[in-house]
Each structure stands twice: as structure tokens, then as C-alpha cells.
Amino acid sequence: MVSSFHGLELGKRGLSVGQASISTTGQNIANVNTKGYSRQQVNSSASPSLDVWTSQGANTGQLGTGVNLDSITRVRDRFLDQQSRDHSETLGQWQAKQTTLDRLETIVNEPSESGLNNAMDGLKNAWQDLANEPDSLSAQAVVKERAQGFIEVAQSMNKSMDNLNSELVQQSQQTVEEANAYLKQIADLNKSIVRDGNQSNDLKDKRDALVEELSTLMSIKLDEKSNGSYSISLSSNNQSLVNGEEVSEIDYKTGAGENEIYGGKLAGLSESMAIAKNYQTDLNNVVADFASANSMSAAGGKDQALFIGNAAEFKLSELKVNYAADPLKQPAVTEKTSEAAQSDFRKLVSQLGAQSQAAVNSVSNHGAALQATENRRQSVTGVSLDEEMANLIKYQHSYNAAARLVSMTDQMLDTIINRMAAR
Incomplete structure (x- = not known):
């Protein structure tokens, strides 16, 4: 025989699940604008039934006992999460290269009236003026000043490129430190999540946010263990980075191109160093x-060349104008003419422009792909106010119905206990 209080238990369980559903919906609504928050949902199931006697004999009927609150979980799509990490890694790599190419375009500064090509044209024109007036002291002085202007522009560009290379090295080192900091935080969150029994939704959101930041810096593979902890490794060589609470920090490598093994922004910075040096x-x-x-000439002095420099081991920083040369003479015609050097410089400028435009297009394409993936992911894991408001009304009706069941059962028990006893 079923207990007279069976209805109270049914109602109590319904109230419990209804209250949890309403509270979870409120949590979703409150965090609709919280970055990295994953929509949560209540998972429930019918509680085990009771065997009851029927007119057909024993064990031929089952009576429901209500509902069980199984868990409150986040709504995530692992496939979309992995897609987002892949796009973030590629985008981070191209963004680093685009930034470097933009800096190089600023340094080269072509076409421009103050650029290197204009300085070379100025010296060529000064030579032509001197050819028309070989004995003119002012024409010789103009040649030397135009040569000095050419050197100053070239050395300024070279120094800026030196600074760019130094900045790329520092930025790479800082990015490695940043990645290691993310790895440590992920390992700490793994520990907390395992300790709390794999139901820490807020901690998991924080961990996923760190993983997304890490995926911009380097290319990673992720595996979630049964206890809720993450195992993270490098995509390139499967090197373990995080295994539960254990962390294997990455090292900054100074060799050209060696940081490309990490992928992401680190690979982009490594490639940027090679591009800048080239x-x-x-x-x-x-x-x-x-x-x-x-x-x-390496010697300089009177009746010597316009420039002082070592052709065998040329260093731009040591190039000087031979102000002592008197009188200046037109340079001899060689295979390496001024026009050939200018042509090589124009090729350099064209190549830089083409590479920079390709980088801009790649950043735009991968950015669009990442945004499209993020939109699909938000449709799954993001909070929709319209949906949550509809759920709130649904759970409210469910809660009210359970409360009505409790009230009705109470009235029945009152009739049985008080009124029947009074007779």
C-alpha cells in the first residue's frame, strides 16, 4: 500500500527541481553580459518507481515517486570550442606578422619625398650638375651633402630595423612568460575542479577563458579527463604542457625560426624576426x-671615392662621406650602377607592399572565420534573454503546480487525520 504522505514527497521533489530551475535561469539572466560565461541548465530525471499491488497480482504495477535533480551543467559544444581555438591560433600568428610588416612599411616610408629612393635621385641629379660644371666648388659641395643625406636616411632606416628586431625579441620573451602564466593558472583550476567534484561550472568557465587566451599565443591540443581536469599539449610535437596539476613550462628559444614550433602568436613573432632580418x-x-x-673606398682622402666604407665587409652604420675628396670625379661605370641599386630598392618596396597586403587579407579572412565560429558557438553556449524568459515562465508554472499538489495533499491528510478521527 502506498503511504498517505506519498503526495507530499512528490510535491516536495517537484518544488525542489522547480526552485533549482528558476534559480539557474536567474543565474543565466544575471550573467547575460558576462564574458566567458556558459549557459547553465538543470538536468533532471524520473526517480525510481515503487512496485504496487494491482488487481492483476503482485509486481504488475509501478507508481512514480517524482523527479530527481541530477546535476546543473554548462551547455558547451566541444567541436565548436576546438574550431574556435584553431582559428584563434592562426589569427594570432597572422596578426603578429601583419603588425611587423606595418612597422616595416613605416620604416621604409615609400613612396615619400623623404625616403631613400628620393635621396638616391637627389645624389644622381647632383652628379649631373657637377658634370655640367666640373670645376664648380658649390656643385661638389652639393654632391657631398646629397651623399650625406642619403647616408642619414639609410642609417636611420637601419637603426629602426635594429630597434624592431630588439622589440620582437622582447615581445617573444614576454609572450612566453604570458603563456607559462596561463599554464600555471589552468593547472591550479584543474586542482580546484577535481577537489570540488567536477561540478564547478564557474571555475570551468574561468579555465576555458584561459585556454582561449592561450590558444591565441600557441597551437594546443586539449583532452578532458573523467575527473574534469584538462590535459594540454603542443599540436606540433605532442609535448605535454599541462597534465592535471603538473605544468611543463615552455622555454624561449633564441635561434631564428625556433619558436615556430609553438604556433600561434609565438610562431608569428618568430617569422616576423626572420622577415625583418631579411x-x-x-x-x-x-x-x-x-x-x-x-x-x-676604405681609405678616403683626396682624389678618393665619394664614400668611405669597406665593400668586402660592408656595415651600413660605418658608411661615411669622404669630405676630404678634392676634386670629386664622376664614378666609373660598373656592372652595379646606381640605376640597378635603385631598381633593387624598388623591388624591395614592392615585395614589402605585397606581403603586407597579403597579411592584411589573411587577418581579415581568419578574423571573419573566427567570428562566424564564435557566433555559432554563442548560439549554443550563450545566454538568450528571450529563451530564458520563456523558461522562467515554464518553471514558474511547474513550481506553482507542485505547490498546488502539496496543498491538495495537505487538505487530504487534514480530512483523514482530523475529521475522520473526530467521528
Whole structure:
């Protein structure tokens, strides 16, 4: 026989689940604008039934006992999460390269009236004026001043590229430190989540936010264990980074291109260093060829070349104008003419422009892909106020119905206990 208080138990369980559902909906509404928050939902199931006697005999009927509150979980899509991490890694890599190429375009500063090409044209024109008046002291002085202007522009560009390389090294080191800090925080959150029994939704949201930040810096693979902790490794070589509470920090590598193994922003910075060094080498070659075409000697002095510099081991920072040369003479025609050096510089500028535009397009494309993935992910894990308000009304009716069941059962018990006893 079923207990007379069975209805109270049914109502109590309904009230409990209804209250938890309403509270969870309120939590979702309160965090609708919280970055990294994942929508939560109440998971319930029918509680085990009771066997009852029926007219057909024993064990032929079952009576429901209500509802059980199983868990309160986050709504996530692992596939979309992985897609988002992949797009973030690629976008971070291209953003680092685009920033470097933008800096190089600013340094090269072409086309411009104050650029290197204009300085080379100025020296070429000064030579033509001197050819028309070989004995003119003012024409010789103009040649030397135009040569000095060319050196100043070239050395300024070279120094800016040196500074850019130093900044890229510092930025890479800082990015490695930032990545290691994320790894430590993820391991600490793993520990807390395992300790709390794998039901810490807020801690999991914080951990996922850190993983997303980490995926911008490097390419990672993620595996969630049965106890709720994350295992993270490098995509390139499966090197373990986080395994539960254990952390394996990454090291900054000073060799050219060695940080590319990490992927993400670190790989972009590593590639940026190689790009900057290549353009600096090309710039030095252009300046060396132009100086040689306009006569360069390591000795200097009277009746010597316009420029003082070592052609065999050329260093742009040591290039000087030979002010002692008197009189100046037109440079001899060689295979490396001024026009050839200028042509090489124009090729450098064109190549830089093409690379920069390609980087801009790549950042735009990968940014759009990431945004599209994020929109799909938000449709799953994000909070929709319309949906939550509809749920709130549904759970309110459910709670009211359970409360009505309790009230009705109370009235029945009052009739049985008080009124029947009075008779």
C-alpha cells in the first residue's frame, strides 16, 4: 500500500527541481553580459518507481515517486570550442606578422619625398650638375651633402630595423612568460575542479577563458579527463604542457625560426624576426651597391671615392662621406650602377607592399572565420534573454503546480487525520 504522505514527497521533489530551475535561469539572466560565461541548465530525471499491488497480482504495477535533480551543467559544444581555438591560433600568428610588416612599411616610408629612393635621385641629379660644371666648388659641395643625406636616411632606416628586431625579441620573451602564466593558472583550476567534484561550472568557465587566451599565443591540443581536469599539449610535437596539476613550462628559444614550433602568436613573432632580418639584409645590400656605384673606398682622402666604407665587409652604420675628396670625379661605370641599386630598392618596396597586403587579407579572412565560429558557438553556449524568459515562465508554472499538489495533499491528510478521527 502506498503511504498517505506519498503526495507530499512528490510535491516536495517537484518544488525542489522547480526552485533549482528558476534559480539557474536567474543565474543565466544575471550573467547575460558576462564574458566567458556558459549557459547553465538543470538536468533532471524520473526517480525510481515503487512496485504496487494491482488487481492483476503482485509486481504488475509501478507508481512514480517524482523527479530527481541530477546535476546543473554548462551547455558547451566541444567541436565548436576546438574550431574556435584553431582559428584563434592562426589569427594570432597572422596578426603578429601583419603588425611587423606595418612597422616595416613605416620604416621604409615609400613612396615619400623623404625616403631613400628620393635621396638616391637627389645624389644622381647632383652628379649631373657637377658634370655640367666640373670645376664648380658649390656643385661638389652639393654632391657631398646629397651623399650625406642619403647616408642619414639609410642609417636611420637601419637603426629602426635594429630597434624592431630588439622589440620582437622582447615581445617573444614576454609572450612566453604570458603563456607559462596561463599554464600555471589552468593547472591550479584543474586542482580546484577535481577537489570540488567536477561540478564547478564557474571555475570551468574561468579555465576555458584561459585556454582561449592561450590558444591565441600557441597551437594546443586539449583532452578532458573523467575527473574534469584538462590535459594540454603542443599540436606540433605532442609535448605535454599541462597534465592535471603538473605544468611543463615552455622555454624561449633564441635561434631564428625556433619558436615556430609553438604556433600561434609565438610562431608569428618568430617569422616576423626572420622577415625583418631579411629586409634589413636587403636594405644593406642596396646601400652597399649604391655606394659602390657612386665610388666607395676604405681609405678616403683626396682624389678618393665619394664614400668611405669597406665593400668586402660592408656595415651600413660605418658608411661615411669622404669630405676630404678634392676634386670629386664622376664614378666609373660598373656592372652595379646606381640605376640597378635603385631598381633593387624598388623591388624591395614592392615585395614589402605585397606581403603586407597579403597579411592584411589573411587577418581579415581568419578574423571573419573566427567570428562566424564564435557566433555559432554563442548560439549554443550563450545566454538568450528571450529563451530564458520563456523558461522562467515554464518553471514558474511547474513550481506553482507542485505547490498546488502539496496543498491538495495537505487538505487530504487534514480530512483523514482530523475529521475522520473526530467521528
